[in-house]
Amino acid sequence: MKKIIASFAVLVSMAACNNNDSAPDDSDGLAAFSGDSLAHHIAVLADDSLLGRKPFSEGEVKTLRYLEQEFKQVGLEPGNGSSYLQEVPMVRISTQADQQMEIKGVNKALNLEGFNDFVIWTDKTDSSISLKDAEIVFAGYGVVAPEYNWNDYAGLDVRGKVVMILVNDPGFNAGDTSLFKGKAMTYYGRWTYKFEEAGRQGAKGCLIVHETKAASYPFTVVQNNWNGSRLRLDNRGKKESLCDMIGWVSADAAKQILAAAGKDSTLLATADRRGFKGQPLGLQLSVNMKVKAEYNMSHNVIGKITGSKYPGETIIYTAHWDHLGVGKPDETGDSIYNGALDNASATAGLIELARAFKSMKQKPERTIVFLSVTAEEQGLWGSAYYAQNPVYPVKQTLANINMDGLNYYGKTKELIVVGRGQNDLEDILQEEAKKVGRDIAFETKPEGGSYY
Numbered sequence: 001m002k003k004i005i006a007s008f009a010v011l012v013s014m015a016a017c018n019n020n021d022s023a024p025d026d027s028d029g030l031a032a033f034s035g036d037s038l039a040h041h042i043a044v045l046a047d048d049s050l051l052g053r054k055p056f057s058e059g060e061v062k063t064l065r066y067l068e069q070e071f072k073q074v075g076l077e078p079g080n081g082s083s084y085l086q087e088v089p090m091v092r093i094s095t096q097a098d099q100q101m102e103i104k105g106v107n108k109a110l111n112l113e114g115f116n117d118f119v120i121w122t123d124k125t126d127s128s129i130s131l132k133d134a135e136i137v138f139a140g141y142g143v144v145a146p147e148y149n150w151n152d153y154a155g156l157d158v159r160g161k162v163v164m165i166l167v168n169d170p171g172f173n174a175g176d177t178s179l180f181k182g183k184a185m186t187y188y189g190r191w192t193y194k195f196e197e198a199g200r201q202g203a204k205g206c207l208i209v210h211e212t213k214a215a216s217y218p219f220t221v222v223q224n225n226w227n228g229s230r231l232r233l234d235n236r237g238k239k240e241s242l243c244d245m246i247g248w249v250s251a252d253a254a255k256q257i258l259a260a261a262g263k264d265s266t267l268l269a270t271a272d273r274r275g276f277k278g279q280p281l282g283l284q285l286s287v288n289m290k291v292k293a294e295y296n297m298s299h300n301v302i303g304k305i306t307g308s309k310y311p312g313e314t315i316i317y318t319a320h321w322d323h324l325g326v327g328k329p330d331e332t333g334d335s336i337y338n339g340a341l342d343n344a345s346a347t348a349g350l351i352e353l354a355r356a357f358k359s360m361k362q363k364p365e366r367t368i369v370f371l372s373v374t375a376e377e378q379g380l381w382g383s384a385y386y387a388q389n390p391v392y393p394v395k396q397t398l399a400n401i402n403m404d405g406l407n408y409y410g411k412t413k414e415l416i417v418v419g420r421g422q423n424d425l426e427d428i429l430q431e432e433a434k435k436v437g438r439d440i441a442f443e444t445k446p447e448g449g450s451y452y
């Protein structure tokens, strides 16, 4: 989903002028914006009584009630049939992994230490996961990308085995702009993709080798996942090819694994070159995990304004309503993560944007959908569910503009586009920004992969 950090004025005029040559006058819509209303919504949504808006909590119930009431009040029609809600069934998977991972080579055995050397979990809901003497295969970046003529799994049989792969994509380390997108991370560089691909290949396990630069965050971030719990969509009844075990090993642990195989890190560098061939390392891995799965229902909130001329064509504005809930207290003893900026601000913005559209004398020609999604903080699940179960046909959905944290810096000259060149909204944005004396700028660290 494209993230455009933009000011309100530009967003409104952009959407309004998207309608072709007979662009409506948007000044009456812009005039409807009220700083006081925005502040009021933020104050309500970030109030302690909403307990940090965590999915499934009392905070969710109160948040949904408020959004539904406000959507009705500004005059939005229900966006999902006769309802303002879309149910999002989810599962919380908690894992308890063995403290040690055993790796055996022909002459050498190695015990890796949980948390320090490896962090593993599972997307499966079986009550226990057991890997016993699973072969380890080095599979480069674990990428199958026909458009870049690249297949790290070519000629490899990884069924029932554990693949060890690198983070990011071949263009990153090679620094070669003709490989993938050079330094800029592609979707293939993300760990979520790598785990999915390993599952599709039939691997039983997938371990990504952590490198701070290539991952764009330190191993301590990975360690936050140690024996924790994660949300996923409840995919019971759907066919999924998932690995039993997924996770990371530290760069140092990877060195030890390679040494046990009689190799060194020069093997990893071969993955940056065209013609790379993966290979079994002649090592067997054993580890177990206990798993607990709890099912629960969260909700997206959805309202719409039916288009006057092309009602079948849709433009969607999104902002996630959830935040982190209640956690560790700060020095004052306050344990509620209110999330005023992230993302009460843009959720408030969504309501006010709806009011602005409703205030326009000339009604929007296309259907405008206002979608406040759940569980962004734990993996963008509300968005993922909507994308898999769209209420409005994807083919007739012309644009999705997502808002995450409104600008609180004051007036700015530039609008930053994350994920340059991914779609043509960028061109419209540039034109509209110019009209209000602004310009667009591009993110400074595309290798971080924030776009994804």
Ligand SMILES: [Zn+2]
Residues within 6 Å of the ligand: 320, 342, 343, 376, 404, 405
């Ligand atoms: Zn956010």
